[in-house]
Amino acid sequence: MEIDKSQQSKDSVFFRDGVRRVDFVLSYIDDKDGERKQERRREYEANLEKAGLELETEDKSESEDGKTYFLKIHAPWEVLATYADVLKIKVPFKANDIPNHTEIPMNWLSTPFRLPDHIMHPEPDFFTAPFNKSKSDFFLIDDKETFFPPSTRNRIVRTSSYKDKKGIKRLLNNGTYTSAFPLHDCRYWTRSRDLNCESERYNLYKYWARFLCFFKEQPLNLIRKYYGEKIGIYFAWLGFYTEMLFFAAVVGVICFIYGLLTYSENEWSYEICSEEIGGKIVMCPLCDKKCGYWKLNSTCNSSWQSHLFDNVGTVFFAIFMGIWVTLFLEFWKRRQARLEYEWDLVDFEEEQQQLQLRPEYETKCTNRRLNRITQVFVVGSLITPQLATSVTASCINFVIIMILNLMYERVAIWITDMEIPKTHLEYENKLTVKMFLFQFVNYYSSCFYVAFFKGKFVGYPGDYAYMFGSHLRNEECDPGGCLIELTTQLVIVMTGKQVWGNIQEALLQCPPKPYRGQCFPLTVISPTSLLSVSPVIQFGFITLFVASFPLAPLLALFNNIIEIRVDAWKFTTQFRRPVAAKAHSIGAWAEILSGVAVLSVVTNAFIVAFTSDMIPRLVYMYAYSSDSGISMKGYINDSLSVFNISEIPDRSRPEDGENPSWFNSSITTCRYRDYRYPPGHEKQYSHTMKFWHILAAKLAFIIIMEFFVAWMIPDVPSEVKARIKRERYLVQEYLHNYEVEKLKMQLSQNGHSECTCTPMIYPSLTKHEVLSECL
Template structure:
């Protein structure tokens, strides 16, 4: 075998055919199959490759004996010039006709401060800006073609080849014409199909290979030491296509906006930290003469003992970090921040459409292409009113059973999430009673200051258990949702992705947020009072909040789930492809003396897959929910999200450039359905944060006491703790709930606003309860109206498309029309002669057309 490689001397990093001239635009691979359908697969490949050659593509096959594993064939594909120009016109690819005279946006006055963050101009803007027009092979002289080999970038070349591959027939089976590489991949006729990377990511290419953009991306984007640098967005778009490019634009923009939210959130946290010692409520709880003298009612039946309020001293101080006056300000600020984020993102997206030539973008053809699974399952055909061709068709009655199955499955899994949440609640109730009997039996009535109270211990362990359950359910549901979406038999790839998006988002919304909703809006709200508690399943007493409120538990829950998900996600994204690729290379490299070629190296990498970007968006949107929906309880959430996203950008960049095959370039002008989901979550976040401040935080009861019930002019909050606790007569405890051990005191305290035992309306809600409730409802209404009013004003004031972008678009359209007009006139001049009257007539007609076009712009 060695003689073969001496005869065809070739660098292992070469991206050319054996002649060293024709560039490899795409690679197909397959291995020998000894199963019974091996002959059918071989016949399909033979027919498919024959039809590819008929379209004008050039193929070169590498025998399995020359591959390093000794069993894989590689079909290398090259698209010659004639094929490229034909399909560039079919796909409406825009190509440069003249270098743009519109200057790039000027540097801001503070640009010198951002100097360390900026990338070199050659990396940030790898190519000049051009006026472009849809390519036409009959107008080739109009375009700036210096070298046919480099005129079409590699991303456009692989997009064109994939378009041909997806429509190339490979035979007639069961009376139907079969076509498309996706169907061949699904049937394992080919094992993979992928475009090549430019070269190694750790070194630049050597001539005659073109510039290694993969190496430039790795050096300036995928290195973790560049975490503070901006992203080379134009280079990402040029190499991976607009669809992947716009994801990184969105992730980068979202991260930049998080910086402002993180700074304000950190300031609110520092305020809470500095004011902790001055907090009157905590001071009274910790005071041995105040909190130490308050005997609290048991938190569970029989096994729980009475306890002194100052035993929660440290917990009450910690609670003040997140439950203080700045909580209201931060909740309102985040309502405005999320509006600014979405409005500015619309502007950024509009600017991007202009910069990336997507103003007249039409839906990507490959997304609208029929899925092979749909064609295979269809027994009917009907006339397409647009194309006037017969197309596979599936009547509604054939899909209804699968829709019912899909809906039932999603509902079942959502119910399973709720059931698991109830199970965790039962766990917390059981563990709390056990811990209380151990931790409080001897020390509860002593004047102690402990952080690890049964409430906090149970909350921490319950949150960790809940996070583990979330990950387990998520793992299985991902598999099931993909399966039931396939069973629905979506017609196109776009329909498939939309259906999967709805299922995955609904499930993950319930899975990740249900426990937070429970703690924020249900826990401690319906517990009753001593002697008349409410019970879960008539066995477990409903959970109560800490005397300082449930906000600290919501903070704990949010911190564990959010941080755990982000850490787990980044580790999984980094380790999973690394481990798979290591194992694949270990199995493949059996003949190390063979040439380990560029196509073999890429073959051994992990495939990014059609849903790779879907999971990246889903992860970001779920994080957005944590940052917005419950941020009033945890002002550090934007900071955690900011740190995660800084790492996430580099992890995603590293895995794309080093661990994954190059993706087929595809276009997109927006983030699609995710934008609608973000808008929905932004509106919901205003309501959730208003309710958290009103019902979960303790800020409203404190304000009511401050303005309406305080009797101390110099220290208005003095006496608040005593005021917020009601009195219960121990003798009124039913026998099955009272602690077994008798005590020498006759009353205990509990958190509520109820009349004392000696009142004629004993244990009924007192007037202060209704005042607090009215204040809470008033706050919710006022906050929602204020935030929504500001949101609508900002949305009205901030245009969707910036004024300078509108002017640039008009300028480019005008210049493009002028260039095309001059080109056609010159062509007419050549054809008709200078002094021809007919030429003068054509000139007048064309000038009138140009004037009309100007007036419409």
């Protein structure tokens, strides 16, 4: 019996009979090409009904734009049970009887950050096993209509829609349908008065999506229940990453404060700024023809600024971050293993849900080959002036990066489409790798250049190094050093990317095509794309180059706190509900993060050794200081080599008018950054022994740092291993007892006395052979 439309709540997620749940919705609009599309829709909908799905259409007069039809789809028990069996969906068969002994010391400290238990744990804890339709009475089924949650139901309907050769994605691409999506639960801003409507969306908004909840833990179990494991695992990773950033941010701030507190103790900066020392040191030109001679004290301001990031704390912070990134990955593996168990993803293979080929693959690949196993033919595959210059250059570089990023995204998709991946999982993994490689080059290349190439291979005044023959002299760092340039580059690119990302998200608008008051953008951001455009690139910034800017983790922490709540708000209030999908990990990103982590230990060691001036200063302090005690007095003069101006070749000499007014012919030598013998020495302009001592110290630091951060931690916690073994044992025991009881029941129904034979007595026999033995 149908309910009167005028009496049905706009929050209703049921058919007009008020009984059958709407598990999926397709929308379409009749247009000038309507006859052809109508034929496609009739054929497709007939196939859906043939597969056992039930359909009901909302007339366009019921839609808010007066043009859109909505086709509602309901999956009855037979369809749900069949596909749950095929997809090996795990369902409960016994309450979990393992006591939880994971008490946290001083647990009361975390009380302000915790959420109510019914939000954190919306479902009882059960032992689960893959659903078997033929043994449905083995599982804890109280009500068949609510046994499978909405997220599982919409995943099953989505999977069944691909059984048709005219899969739903192809019909969306050719305009037969305008969109396909599962429904949200009722309203999010207030609890629904409809008792049949779940309040999960409202709870997600109240406890997760509001910014005032930024200091609270995330209700991961509720996210997983509502959106599926794939989105759940993404927010679990992002939340864990943000938690770990807190420790990196604290240490980074401490190192920055150390730089501030030791600001006045920066003896080499005093020497640079001194008129008696820095004011009398004439430096060689930094470029050919257009650069003149300059005095060292002109870099006074940048020298003081550089000390904030280039001090003893930098060495400590680089080592700490090497340990941090290793611990981050190992602890995430442990957190992931715990989630795999709690979310019934142990032994789950993502290929289980890739039962259907991508429609694009079937369309473009027509050659077939024989599968030797199945014998079936399948489709085959084919601020100072110098600082102002650095800031301006970094800003221009950032604009170019953002423009190239748009191009790279399209190129990555185009190349992946050209490869015609077979399954959705394969397509996603291939696209993920390409997107990261493009973005890795785009975002990090300028930082790699400044950190490891700029100013490293310039030669010396009499023998400069050139690129492309003799036309382009290798670039030198700003007078303040390469580290302050790297810091500037990192701050502008990293911060600019985060700000631009937030601006883009704020500009997203809801299109005027709602269904029963629910607003859905035309596209849904997948967890993979979310991951690719923000946190992973950010992870690279704070690990690969963090030694140059200790405050980077703090900026990332603030950004992620906002990012989590903004993403939660969008998923809960702005995006249509995505189709639930399972995933036991973050997919291809796990290997990418591991690769970045290994590379970061190397890059930070090299930044401290070769980009920072810290190692040369320490070598001077402990081995070459002229004072009786440990001192940096005289370091500036010691770190600069001397060159005879008359020996500078004509192509490198400053043009007329380029030299400052104080420069005159009485100045016969200039200084440059290097450790070379002075003119007149028998080994003039070759490297001094001090150069080799410093190089050895740099290499020793790199080796020690690499060794120091080689930590090994078990990937899976011991209590999780015990729970997994316990669950596997119980599944076997309960299934055995279940089979024995069924045998007894069959025998009693056939008039035989109770059989004492059990499958355990005849382990090599089948159930029917045991039955024969008993008879």
